[in-house]
Amino acid sequence: MKAVDYTKVEAEEVNVEGAKNATIRWLISQKDNAPNFALRMFDVQPGGFTPYHSHDWEHEVFVLEGSGMLITEKEEIPFGKYGVIYVDPNMKHQFRNTEDTVLRFLCIVPHQKTAKKNKKNKTMNPFAGGLVNNC
């Protein structure tokens, strides 16, 4: 288990091509023995952005602070604090800060591709389908 303030997790520069003025914190990852997915925090400074790209895994995003624009192949969607964004696998996307304050958001990614055989499996977690509400 792990219980820390986010400031205890080091912010690293997002140093890939197509990114500008962005940092990432791996809040929970495989290093913590998390078996399925990683929780990361991004800070994008004014004028900054993540790369415009696609990949075969999804993003689940929650906006903590600031405002920005989600760029996709089909549209540009503004978002703000407490915005919820789901990006499908293989969808082109970019997160841009459009304001003069920091844009901070959480982004969750799976560790692995979804195994095809799992698609036919029943849901093992009775809470996952929203049938039982719990934590």
Added chain:
Amino acid sequence: MKAVDYTKVEAEEVNVEGAKNATIRWLISQKDNAPNFALRMFDVQPGGFTPYHSHDWEHEVFVLEGSGMLITEKEEIPFGKYGVIYVDPNMKHQFRNTEDTVLRFLCIVPHQKTAKKNKKNKTMNPFAGGLVNNC
């Protein structure tokens, strides 16, 4: 894909035994075609708590507002805004609001148990291990 403010997702009462004064919003779930995990928001009112229990999947938690106490078999850990909590599978846990304001946190759960065979698989997502920082 999905891009909405969290207020567009209905808050439902957490109506299981052992819970008190708590609601859940399924921000991103299987209903949105998310393939691997669900992002939920909990609001726990003053005096409220989630059930003290365990199950065979993990929680990845991020605290948005308020303060509380994480109860486990071994210890009680206070947490506050922007706290990061990872609860291992099969670990007993409870989230209690210890203040007189709302406790709000995100809690991410997998849709399915981790397939044992996946443990030997290589990580397909090069970003998951923290080797490449990106979104």
